[in-house]
Amino acid sequence: MLVIFLFASLALGQSTPRVETSVLCGNAAGEAIVRFKGTLFLNEAFLNQSVDRTEQILKAIHQQLHYVSGFFENNRTSGHAVVFSFDDRAIESLDISQFDYPLSYTIDDLQHSEYKTDNEYQLKAITAGKTTANSPGVKVSYLARLQAALCSPDDKFPSEIEFAIPADPYLIYWAVPKEKRRLIQWRNSSWTINPCASSELADLPHPLHYWYFWNPTQKDKDSKGENFDCSTLMKSSVDYFSVKASLEKIKREISSPLSSRIAEHWRQKKKIDVTFIQGVINREASLFPISQFAKALGGAKSNFTQKLVDFFVSNNLYPDRWDINDKSVDQGSGVVLGVLRDLPWVLKVENSTVTQKNKSLDLVLEGKLIRSKTPVRMRFFFGHTDTLSPEEPTHWPVLLEGLKKSDLVIYAGHSRRATFFAPAG
Numbered sequence: 001m002l003v004i005f006l007f008a009s010l011a012l013g014q015s016t017p018r019v020e021t022s023v024l025c026g027n028a029a030g031e032a033i034v035r036f037k038g039t040l041f042l043n044e045a046f047l048n049q050s051v052d053r054t055e056q057i058l059k060a061i062h063q064q065l066h067y068v069s070g071f072f073e074n075n076r077t078s079g080h081a082v083v084f085s086f087d088d089r090a091i092e093s094l095d096i097s098q099f100d101y102p103l104s105y106t107i108d109d110l111q112h113s114e115y116k117t118d119n120e121y122q123l124k125a126i127t128a129g130k131t132t133a134n135s136p137g138v139k140v141s142y143l144a145r146l147q148a149a150l151c152s153p154d155d156k157f158p159s160e161i162e163f164a165i166p167a168d169p170y171l172i173y174w175a176v177p178k179e180k181r182r183l184i185q186w187r188n189s190s191w192t193i194n195p196c197a198s199s200e201l202a203d204l205p206h207p208l209h210y211w212y213f214w215n216p217t218q219k220d221k222d223s224k225g226e227n228f229d230c231s232t233l234m235k236s237s238v239d240y241f242s243v244k245a246s247l248e249k250i251k252r253e254i255s256s257p258l259s260s261r262i263a264e265h266w267r268q269k270k271k272i273d274v275t276f277i278q279g280v281i282n283r284e285a286s287l288f289p290i291s292q293f294a295k296a297l298g299g300a301k302s303n304f305t306q307k308l309v310d311f312f313v314s315n316n317l318y319p320d321r322w323d324i325n326d327k328s329v330d331q332g333s334g335v336v337l338g339v340l341r342d343l344p345w346v347l348k349v350e351n352s353t354v355t356q357k358n359k360s361l362d363l364v365l366e367g368k369l370i371r372s373k374t375p376v377r378m379r380f381f382f383g384h385t386d387t388l389s390p391e392e393p394t395h396w397p398v399l400l401e402g403l404k405k406s407d408l409v410i411y412a413g414h415s416r417r418a419t420f421f422a423p424a425g
Contacts, residue, residue, distance in 0.1 A: 028152040034084070034161070035092075035145050036245035040064050041167050043101045044136040046124040057096055057140055060121075063211070064169040065089065065144065070214035071163040074198040077217055079153030080161055088147035094140070101137025102238070103167060105174040106130050112191070115206040121170045122207055131171065150247070157249055164216050164240045173207040175239040182222035188284045190223060196230035216240050271375040275402025276339070277395050279385030279413030281332040288333035288382060289315060294356040304349040304365070308340060335412065336361075336382050346370055347378070359383060360394045379406075385413030 040060060047056055065084075072082040107125040117123060125131065152158055166172035173194050182195040189203040197213035199220075204212070216239075218230045236242060280287060296311040297304065311317070317337060343349075348367045355362040360383025368375055381398045384391040395413060402409045 027155050028157040029150065030157060031147065031149050031250040032157075033145060033248040033250060034148050034245050035143065035248070036243050038064060038140075038142050038144055038165060038243065039167075039241060040140045040165075040169055041099065041101055041103065042121070042138045042140070042170075043103075043125070043131055043168070044138060045128065046121045046170075047138070048120060053096070054094075057094070057138070058091070060169055061091060061140065061142055061144070063208075064165050065146070066211035067165045067169060067172075067214050068146070068163055070211040071165075071216075074213055074215040075163075075217055080158065081151040082161065083149045085147045085149075090145045091142050092145055093143040095142070097139050097141075099137050099139035100134045101131065102133055103131050103171070103175075104133045105171055106177050107171065107174050108178050110205065110207065112205055115204065117206065117208050119170065119208050125171055125174075131168075147250075158247055160244050160246050162242060162244050164214075164236075164242055166214075166240045167238065169211070170208075172239065173210045176233045180233055182226070182228055183224060185223045187282060195220070195222060195228050196234055271377060272408065273406045274376065274378045274408045274410070275381075275398065275406040276378065276410045277381045277385065277399055277402070277413050278332050278335050278339075279395070280330055280383060282330045283384065283386070283391070285328055285330040286333070287330050288336045288361070289317075290356055290359060290361045290382070293361060294354050297352065298354045298356075304352045305344045308344065312341070332382070332412070339380065347376060358394045359391055362398065 038061070042057075042060055047053070069084050072080065072084075107128065107130055109126050117126075150158075150161075166175075176194040176196060181192050183190065183192045184195060184199050184202040186199040186202040191202045191205045193201050193205050194210070196216050196218050197210065198215060198218075201210070201213040216230050216234050216236075219228070221227055234240060292315060293311060296314075297307050343365075346369060347365065348370055349365050350368070351366040353364040355364075360381065363380040363382075365378045365380070366376070379398060379402065381395055383395060384393050385395050386393065399409075399411065399413075
């Protein structure tokens with residue numbers, strides 16, 4: 001099976017099914033084992049005394065490792081594009097010691113009506129209202145091993161990379177106090193946030209997911225046009241640590257997809273089974289008209305192509321009007337329009353089934369490729385794939401069936417850092 005990720009992280013592990021990995025990069029690229037020494041601090045007062053201490057420590061390390069991914073997603077100053085696998089990671093050494101907690105933060109309730117933390121450590125900190133330096137704490141030192149795909153800014157594969165991780169991975173959001181936060185807008189969302197992040201944090205101002213937008217080097221203007229500089233809002237070596245990680249390049253033979261099982265089907269004209277999942281990208285924008293499509297083509301057992309053309313014309317739908325830079329329209333919907341527009345040029349549809357469920361489209365097509373006459377079954381899903389979306393994602397059964405049965409899986413849903421979907425799981 002070939003699994004292709006679009007708008008998603010690559011899960012790079014030795015898992016079944018095997019994920020063919022490629023880094024689209026004009027310079028030095030490849031996979032690497034990443035090792036680094038990490039340090040974090042936890043406040044003793046916010047730990048659960050009735051839960052195994054080591055278990056809580058490992059969860060905190062897991063939270064800090066998220067910030068490594070977030071750093072490279074949102075910080076472009078290093079020039080390296082890095083995507084980490086969460087399938088292949090290990091803590092190779094661990095040292096836990098009693099230590100004076102070093103941070104003094106005011107921990108205010110962020111008061112967002114939609115996003116409330118349920119993390120016990122954060123809830124206890126909010127109840128306390130503050131942290132005090134030199135109070136009882138825990139210092140954790142560890143050696144981590146991760147696996148990553150990397151694109152270098154030049155033609156030399158690096159031997160090390162540098163990034164920043166927070167001292168307390170649960171409370172770093174409060175390193176910027178309430179009075180220094182800024183009003184930031186992202187698309188249709190606006191909120192006063194810790195500005196040391198990508199602007200998308202305004203759409204999801206949740207302190208547990210701050211890692212997703214983490215950028216301690218951010219310099220920009222807020223929604224009022226006023227400048228801010230995170231080098232003055234957060235302190236290196238206090239609020240966060242700069243870390244250098246070593247890279248060991250992985251030598252792996254990766255065969256061309258066209259030399260694999262799908263090519264054998266092609267040569268022998270056996271039926272090729274394809275699953276294509278496209279997620280909604282901007283849920284607040286104009287979306288592909290699923291209901292109208294299901295109504296127009298739901299009964300199209302024959303003459304699918306003509307009915308598809310009629311649908312485009314009657315709804316005045318043209319892919320070119322879905323400009324990727326136009327924030328009022330959903331880019332995922334633009335992909336759907338492009339696929340449907342090009343479909344008649346490559347596939348003669350002999351049978352079709354259209355299902356609408358919870359604002360998602362499930363389209364199953366059977367036919368033959370026009371040039372090679374190879375039989376094809378294609379299942380195309382469009383809908384919400386974001387677990388944080390107000391709409392319940394319905395793509396899981398489609399994805400699981402595809403991973404079991406399909407020769408080719410194209411997954412263009414939410415999985416930015418392999419958090420919501422990894423083939424091993």
